[in-house]
Amino acid sequence: MNRLVVQKYGGTSVGNIERIKKIAERIARLRKEKIDIVVVVSAMAGETDKLLAMANQISAIGKDRDMDLLLSSGERVSCALLSMALDSIGCPAISMTGRQIGLLTDNSHTKARIKEVDTNRAIKALEDGQVIVVAGFQGINEHGDVTTLGRGGSDTSAAAIAVALKAERCEIYTDVDGVYTADPNVVPNAHKMNRVSYDEMLEMSSLGAKVLQFRCVEFCKNYDMPLIVKSSLVEDSKGTLICKEDSSMEQPIVSGIMNDKNQAKITIKGVPDQPGIASKFFTGLADENLSVDMIIQNVSDESQTDISFTVAKAEINKATKVVQDLGKLIKARDITTDTNICKISIVGAGMRSHPGVAAKMFSTLSKENINIIMISTSEIRVSCIIEEKYGELAVRVLHKVFDMDKTLVNS
């Protein structure tokens, strides 16, 4: 067996025919080093949004199964085009849809989870000396219906295929040259990290770092698959390596600061304070496949309580409907929503050995008169929900306070 690399190119990287040709040349060069290559592609930039806009013109809530058929078509186009481009420069290639690469998922349309990758056909194609070009983002369920893996799902396709084929590494090509300590558009002193641990990257991805999909990192972590993020627009981009934590190195206390604007809060007032009531809401939301992030429960008087929680902004309407229906049943007093919030998070493996990080974050925000609405923490993360308008300010002051303006040890 040759060495095998799985590469994924995002929408900007395959955004037009010129770029597709450039990528084909890049792949053909790597192929000359006797490396087997599987390439996963996203839809051409803008295509998925165009399809979504058409669906929205028809109906506010399109059927998920149709949505998957609709949205999966974009990746099939870029997949076929890249395969043609490779062949046209003498690099034998074969295009494969999610079904053809054997990517089997569960039945959760629009956010399907991968159950298995049946690699038979892929292995045969690699043995035949072909570069495999895969339509990302999509799989197939037990009924033979097309499913999609959620926005950014091509990253996950790439990771799952890399793991299934025991690739040497999984490379994610995008329009930025790696993972940054903070959004460089907000923090001028933000800088690219050379290395991030899986755990840190998982936290960052779940916090809205769009550079990598959460489940992609999760897959790579679970199977210890080296994951590299780099730019397809720059030659010799070094990128950021996401790998196991390296205990021999000095860890920075905070590696990254994120501002997740994709947050909305729902508050249910006057909920009877009885066992099992709160669980009704969250079971109802889970049944609709809605993810709840932070949850706070306050006792407002002896018999009633208020429950607040956050969901993704895109799901606020669906979630509100579920909560309103259940709220009527249990006679809740009122239900309010707030979409003008954001979640500021600091992430760093170094937090484990440095107490007081959360306190330092709270006091920093407080000094700027930024009110903290909700708090959640993990072993290597502290997150605060604040008013959306303070988001950029919060990121800048935290970046400075945690000494991230200077280049860090591991970068």
Add this chain to the structure above:
Amino acid sequence: MNRLVVQKYGGTSVGNIERIKKIAERIARLRKEKIDIVVVVSAMAGETDKLLAMANQISAIGKDRDMDLLLSSGERVSCALLSMALDSIGCPAISMTGRQIGLLTDNSHTKARIKEVDTNRAIKALEDGQVIVVAGFQGINEHGDVTTLGRGGSDTSAAAIAVALKAERCEIYTDVDGVYTADPNVVPNAHKMNRVSYDEMLEMSSLGAKVLQFRCVEFCKNYDMPLIVKSSLVEDSKGTLICKEDSSMEQPIVSGIMNDKNQAKITIKGVPDQPGIASKFFTGLADENLSVDMIIQNVSDESQTDISFTVAKAEINKATKVVQDLGKLIKARDITTDTNICKISIVGAGMRSHPGVAAKMFSTLSKENINIIMISTSEIRVSCIIEEKYGELAVRVLHKVFDMDKTLVNS
């Protein structure tokens, strides 16, 4: 079982969201009459050309398998959108790709032939009260690869599905209100026919009448499936019924006149006049899946001969290459091509009982000083290859000479 109608909507009919919504309403109305419906859709107008243009930017000759993956994506988009539109107005629908409707084809990518329609899933969906929306133009081969049925293949999808499901009729909705005696843009007196026989329609379709794909008519003829062409843009379009010949009716001698501009001529000069030589060329062309239309062979001197034949204009480059390669082997003197030709054809079931039709056609063209380059005939058709620039003139004079300017008996 309810009555079942298969409808097919072309690219213009699903050209934008407004039209898709209109079609959904039309289908929902028919559904209220307790009629089961399968709807086959083409790609939105312009989409297939856009995809083709991208492929051409990459490579002059894209791999056929990739081409099929690429081109089939357009129909999947319109299929998903129409299914959503139906659901959004309370008409339960299910989208199906070529694979899901069970349309199995051979392995001839870009011009696959249907081997079988496995109707299990479709029958179940109809029993569940769902309108089935099918992505036309595509099927799947034994390897699980997407195949397409050739340009206009959605008509064939519809016919094959209508036959397999034993539909009452197959309706083809397009942007014209039926089949005309000649192109109304060329002949102001051309008029729509109410009825055409399968055989006449087969001749017209193979002659470049774009209103129906040949294989669609062939399917319907073989299984005696009533086929109706009508406009989706006009309410209550009566259309043209394509059905068995009705011997009780007076047949017009000529029903339709066609001008097929999609013709190109290849001439091989100085071919050794030995048995088996001509067959070498035509076997070579057939091996590349290239269809040859007319063939003429002239003996130029005792040991050598010239062979001329026509192919589709789009295939002239591919065909010329095949002929050149073989021409070198057999030491042919020269190979020339001519793309400035067209094929004028008159079609009519009434020709069977009226001798002298061909002679009348030749003398009419001759009176206009139009040179006839090649001739071919069938029982109900006479075709002449002439210079392309005389095409419109020829159609107009023939339309007049064969008394078609007045409305015919069967229209």
